Amino acid sequence: MCETSILGSERRRTRQSSFLKTMPIVKEWKASYYQNSYSKWLHGTLEIYPAFVRFIEQYSRDSRGKSIDFRIYFDEFTEIKREKTTIFYAAITIRIKAEKYWFSSFPSCTEVYNVIEHFWRERLIDRLVKIFVEDNYRHSDSGF
DSSP: OOEESOOSOHHHHHHHHHHHHHSOOOEEEEEEEEETTTTEEEEEEEEEOSSEEEEEESSOOSTTSOOOEEEEEGGGOSEEEEEEOTTOOEEEEEEETTEEEEEEOOSOHHHHHHHHHHHHHHHHHHHHHHHHHHHHHHHHHTTO
């Protein structure tokens, strides 16, 4: 599930804040994110970390004066694609179950796609290796 900057508990906010301070940003780009509830493209920054993608809105659009700031963890991706928007801009879409996130306005959509896809595939490989190791461990314990 995608996490927003508005979190339920202060303890969780502190833990995540310190986690973000120690995790290096792999790459960042100015980008636009399509916000369905506003039916508008919002401008900000797309940051790539080893474990997730983060979008931070440049200007506040929220009635409470809060900017949009969310993370999508690579473990939650079900699909990443290069697509065209209805007005023919190149875009990257990330799907998590039934939700689809649209990002655009990159200097090089191909470069952004390749970086995101690389980290997503690394997570998939790590998950498969972990399953394989656990499966072999269970078989060796049961005498097979």
